Amino acid sequence: MGIAEEIKQKKFKTEYSKAVVNLIYTNSWLHQTHVKLFKPFGLTTPQFNILRILRGQHPEPSTVNLLIDRMLDKSSNASRIVDKLEEKGLVLRKQCGHDRRAVDVFISKEGLDLLSQLDKEMESWEKQSRKLSEEESKVLNDLLDKIRS
Template sequence: MRLEDEIQQKEFKDAYNKAIVNLLFTHSYIVTKQNSLLKPFGVSPEQYNVLRILRGQNGNPITVSSIQDRMLNKMSNASRLVEKLKQKGFVNREECPADRRQVDIVITEKGLSLLTQLQEEILSQNRDLVQLDNEEVNQLNFLLDKLRG
């Protein structure tokens, strides 16, 4: 559906303004869909992002500040997200042996199990959300990378 119809706006100042509004609207649309998928599992998209970062560590610990640096949403509070994941049993916090002021975070088996459980549903949702063929998806990725410089 066209953006103009979705937000009930007849026209935009220019194509650049429309592109920005379109990106923001699309972001909101995707986050809403992700929330709906993840909510029954008791995690938010931001918590899911933290779990994926931790899984990528292959069992090696990582600090909260390193998690923050890798997050998709830089405005997220990584400390709060990690604490919520700890309460749910998805991560462990351990004192860093090299620097006692730092805390190491590691994903638990329960956290890995959740990611495995979600994997097919996420893949399916991604294909449903991005209704483009392979060539178009590659072009979209190229253009989004180019947009960010």
């Protein structure tokens, strides 16, 4: 079912304005599936995102500023997300050696273990529900990059 039927809007002024709506709608759809996927593991989507960035840096630490810089959703509060992850024992905070304003954030063993479980979940979800080929995905990536350019 196309976006027009989905939200019962018959006409769009241009294909582009339809694409803008479609992007928002598809993102919302995707977000719902992620929420359902992460919930059994007690993680929200921003928490998952931060954990993945930390793993990307591992074993090097990340400062909070680096996390903000790389977060997908710039609007959420990195400092407080790290609070939550720390409470759960998934990350560690240490004062940075050479700049005492900065904080080094590390992913813990528990964090890495949780992520590797989630990797499996994500992978099997992708396999099951994936509708695009690699070539189609490549085209989509190029178009999305172009929108923001």
